Amino acid sequence: MISVSLVIDDPGTLVAAMTSLAADPGLCLLTRAGSLEELRRAESVPAHVVVVHAAASGPPGGAETVRLLREEGRLVLPLGDGGPPGGRLAAAIRAMASAGPRLSGQERAVLLGYASGLTLAAAARRAGIRPATAKKYLERIKQKYADCGRNAYTKLDLATRAREDGLIG
Secondary structure, X not given: OEEEEEEOOOHHHHHHHHHHHHOOOOEEXXXXXXXXXXXXXXXXXXXXXXXXXXXXXXXXXXXXXXXXXXXXXOEEEEEOOOOOOOOOHHHHHHHHHOOXXXXXXXXXXXXXXXXXXXXXXXHHHHHOOOHHHHHHHHHHHHHHHHHOOOXXXXXXXXXXXXXXXXXXX
């Protein structure tokens, strides 16, 4: 399930976006807000993707809201002035949320073991590498996720990212 927050202050665009989200059972509307400030007050848990209307009046305006959220490492999908691109909003959200990092085979093996609950040493043994090497792989994996705008600081974060990317059930 991909959680979505909306920052849209235009009623017509909001209704169209909410209709698009409601039609896709894999998407869950977490928060709707008219501004960045309202989003920050209302969102108790960060959504996987934040959809921001480019014409949002703010403050800050839509483009600045997009920039600020991206600086925080959030996945942000800007909407043009015409609103949701006719039925493609859900597909765009899914594509953005599943855009995971490119992992090598060994990195993937370490991530799968570690995110599935193994200790670092056990994940390293399973992958046929030393624990120090597995630790380096985890550092690279975390950096690759951060580069995609999907921070993963902890073991739980890594498990969440691996689940979002369909690597584990």
